[in-house]
Amino acid sequence: xxxxxxxxxxxxxxxxxxxxxxxxxxxxxxxxxxxxxxxxxxxxxxxxxxxxxxxxxxxxxxxxxxxxxxxxxxxxxxxxxxxxxxxxxxxxxxxxxxxxxxxxxxxxxxxxxxxxxxxxxxxxxxxxxxxxxxxxxxxxxxxxxxxxxxxxxxxxxxxxxx
Amino acid sequence: xxxxxxxxxxxxxxxxxxxxxxxxxxxxxxxxxxxxxxxxxxxxxxxxxxxxxxxxxxxxxxxxxxxxxxxxxxxxxxxxxxxxxxxxxxxxxxxxxxxxxxxxxxxxxxxxxxxxxxxxxxxxxxxxxxxxxxxxxxxxxxxxxxxxxxxxxxxxxxxxxxxxxxxxxxxxxxxxxxxxxxxxxxxxxxxxxxxxxxxxxxxxxxxxxxxxxxxxxxxxxxxxxxxxxxxxxxxxxxxxxxxxxxxxxxxxxxxxxxxxxxxxxxxxxxxxxxxxxxxxxxxxxxxxxxxxxxxxxxxxxxxxxxxxxxxxxxxxxxxxxxxxxxxxxxxxxxxxxxxxxxxxxxxxxxxxxxxxxxxxxxxxxxxxxxxxxxxxxxxxxxxxxxxxxxxxxxxxxxxxxxxxxxxxxxxxxxxxxxxxxxxxxxxxxxxxxxxxxxxxxxxxxxxxxxxxxxxxxxxxxxxxxxxxxxxxxxxxxxxxxxxxxxxxxxxxxxxxxxxxxxxxxxxxxxxxxxxxxxxxxxxxxxxxxxxxx
Ligand code: SF4
Ligand code: SF4
Numbered sequence: 001x002x003x004x005x006x007x008x009x010x011x012x013x014x015x016x017x018x019x020x021x022x023x024x025x026x027x028x029x030x031x032x033x034x035x036x037x038x039x040x041x042x043x044x045x046x047x048x049x050x051x052x053x054x055x056x057x058x059x060x061x062x063x064x065x066x067x068x069x070x071x072x073x074x075x076x077x078x079x080x081x082x083x084x085x086x087x088x089x090x091x092x093x094x095x096x097x098x099x100x101x102x103x104x105x106x107x108x109x110x111x112x113x114x115x116x117x118x119x120x121x122x123x124x125x126x127x128x129x130x131x132x133x134x135x136x137x138x139x140x141x142x143x144x145x146x147x148x149x150x151x152x153x154x155x156x157x158x159x160x161x162x
Numbered sequence: 163x164x165x166x167x168x169x170x171x172x173x174x175x176x177x178x179x180x181x182x183x184x185x186x187x188x189x190x191x192x193x194x195x196x197x198x199x200x201x202x203x204x205x206x207x208x209x210x211x212x213x214x215x216x217x218x219x220x221x222x223x224x225x226x227x228x229x230x231x232x233x234x235x236x237x238x239x240x241x242x243x244x245x246x247x248x249x250x251x252x253x254x255x256x257x258x259x260x261x262x263x264x265x266x267x268x269x270x271x272x273x274x275x276x277x278x279x280x281x282x283x284x285x286x287x288x289x290x291x292x293x294x295x296x297x298x299x300x301x302x303x304x305x306x307x308x309x310x311x312x313x314x315x316x317x318x319x320x321x322x323x324x325x326x327x328x329x330x331x332x333x334x335x336x337x338x339x340x341x342x343x344x345x346x347x348x349x350x351x352x353x354x355x356x357x358x359x360x361x362x363x364x365x366x367x368x369x370x371x372x373x374x375x376x377x378x379x380x381x382x383x384x385x386x387x388x389x390x391x392x393x394x395x396x397x398x399x400x401x402x403x404x405x406x407x408x409x410x411x412x413x414x415x416x417x418x419x420x421x422x423x424x425x426x427x428x429x430x431x432x433x434x435x436x437x438x439x440x441x442x443x444x445x446x447x448x449x450x451x452x453x454x455x456x457x458x459x460x461x462x463x464x465x466x467x468x469x470x471x472x473x474x475x476x477x478x479x480x481x482x483x484x485x486x487x488x489x490x491x492x493x494x495x496x497x498x499x500x501x502x503x504x505x506x507x508x509x510x511x512x513x514x515x516x517x518x519x520x521x522x523x524x525x526x527x528x529x530x531x532x533x534x535x536x537x538x539x540x541x542x543x544x545x546x547x548x549x550x551x552x553x554x555x556x557x558x559x560x561x562x563x564x565x566x567x568x569x570x571x572x573x574x575x576x577x578x579x580x581x582x583x584x585x586x587x588x589x590x591x592x593x594x595x596x597x598x599x600x601x602x603x604x605x606x607x608x609x610x611x612x613x614x615x616x617x618x619x620x621x622x623x624x625x626x627x628x629x630x631x632x633x634x635x636x637x638x639x640x641x642x643x644x645x646x647x648x649x650x651x652x653x654x655x656x657x658x659x660x661x662x663x664x665x666x667x668x669x670x671x672x673x674x675x676x677x678x679x680x681x682x683x684x685x686x687x688x689x690x691x692x693x694x695x
Pocket of ligand 2: 039043044045046047048049050051071087088089090091092093
């Protein structure tokens with residue numbers, strides 16, 4: 001009994017102080033950390049690849065008019081998986097090391113928008129031949145929660161398909 | 163025996179009642195039987211073929227087959243076979259015989275199947291609602307395809323869950339939903355006579371923290387169904403990550419167990435030892451807990467050769483300190499008195515109720531998916547089944563302590579033998595629809611089981627998951643019986659439960675002895691909290 005208690009005491013004393021001073025001193029994540037997914041709006045071509053793979057389904061694509069596509073990201077739901085960054089053909093998304101992302105100013109802080117100018121085909125006035133994978137992800141059932149019901153969770157109007 | 167032979171056995175025994183059977187490889191058997199023979203076939207598999215019960219699931223196949231598909235899953239661990247028994251039920255008369263009377267472990271999942279798909283398990287001994295909220299409409303079954311996705315029925319007030327009544331003369335001690343030693347909400351109604359527990363009722367379940375095991379199991383099921391060949395290196399990486407997760411989880415668990423019995427030295431030390439492991443996982447995967455590394459076809463991140471030393475250093479350090487800590491435990495009479503002979507789960511009950519993982523192995527059941535149904539790279543590695551047969555809390559502690567040391571060995575061996583090569587399979591085409599596969603992974607808490615039926619456009623048509631806590635929680639009431647009340651928390655803690663939060667508040671008035679259940683609204687009103695819409 002005593003021997004056991006002694007062993008335990010030694011085990012506890014040996015490491016000394018291990019508690020970090022965080023948050024009073026910064027503690028940067030190591031390695032290829034997956035933090036806040038930052039979107040470089042200059043690079044984005046609006047292909048919708050990120051929206052198609054995002055497991056949290058938080059990236060919404062809205063075609064405002066023939067030439068403007070809006071990407072809305074409801075980042076409060078982001079699980080920091082980094083799939084969007086993986087598939088982006090233009091490397092427009094980077095997984096940064098930022099992880100201190102709490103906010104006290106409501107959800108607006110968590111919503112990021114970008115508008116992309118889309119060059120269209122002069123003949124068919126679309127960017128790609130329909131049905132594109134993007135058309136498919138807009139079908140009810142897949143993105144149903146936001147798109148079909150106008151998104152009870154979403155501050156945005158539903159996408160109207162023509 | 164392989165799956166084909168087992169299928170032939172069943173066919174021979176039940177003749178025309180077996181409509182059809184097919185196999186996937188030599189280790190997966192899918193039998194379709196007529197509904198009237200379900201109980202017989204289940205009993206035959208369970209009693210005569212030595213199968214262990216896994217779970218039950220229901221699928222709405224009215225569009226394809228004009229039927230509800232009810233499926234019971236079994237595992238034959240000695241012969242390394244998983245068995246699915248499919249029965250098609252007519253939609254006009256959604257009823258099927260309950261197998262719980264002959265296979266007690268089916269109890270919860272049959273209730274859940276009724277909740278979700280609305281096929282009545284006829285003859286079920288305890289057909290109370292299991293997973294849906296109490297105010298969910300009686301006739302709305304969420305897994306039916308005609309139920310609109312995202313439907314939110316209006317809340318109804320004043321409903322309470324049906325509860326088991328305590329035996330004559332016993333009083334009720336509610337534990338939970340917020341109980342200081344169980345960090346997650348869970349709710350037990352423990353029936354006591356004096357200090358001795360005579361029974362218990364439980365509601366609410368699910369396990370979620372061990373994330374890697376589920377993504378791994380799901381990906382494996384889809385790969386199997388679609389016939390995708392995963393590169394060998396990816397299999398080794400999966401194995402290493404699974405073992406790192408087991409290390410992390412067992413260390414966390416031992417800390418909690420120490421904390422529950424009032425021995426916080428163990429908590430502080432195991433969690434201190436565990437932290438470098440969390441950072442290691444962060445360096446490898448990009449996050450300390452949600453590794454996010456699995457995709458259908460392989461893994462997203464490689465463990466580069468220059469990281470091997472890093473991994474070895476971290477786990478060796480843990481191994482050293484862990485052995486020291488483990489060496490101190492058997493001599494510590496305080497610990498031993500709390501653990502030895504408490505929370506007895508007999509081998510018999512553990513088998514009847516389908517216990518999994520360390521809970522089963524602490525009760526002398528030598529089952530471990532890594533050995534019985536090898537996946538990833540486990541067939542090439544040396545895995546020891548850590549079994550103890552004293553059936554008490556101490557057994558479950560020892561199983562986990564030994565497994566931790568074994569995991570370290572497995573990781574070393576995997577690093578030594580890991581071949582070079584790609585980590586993702588090339589998948590150019592859409593995955594075929596209408597194929598099914600089962601897959602299981604030995605999570606830190608026990609067997610995680612996934613069944614996938616593939617659909618069109620790379621989406622699953624049906625996906626059934628069983629987490630180990632689902633099986634293990636059903637073992638709690640018998641485990642608690644006969645214990646002193648003070649041993650209840652550690653007994654509950656001893657199988658590393660992981661809870662969802664679906665419970666209510668029960669208040670026992672000590673003067674009148676009256677029990678009343680608060681609904682969510684009443685509870686909020688009492689504490690003046692607005693309901694967030
Ligand atoms: S990191 Fe994952 S969850 Fe977050 S936006 Fe990208 S794909 Fe979606
Ligand atoms: S994948 Fe990249 S380029 Fe395409 S829409 Fe997303 S951010 Fe833009």
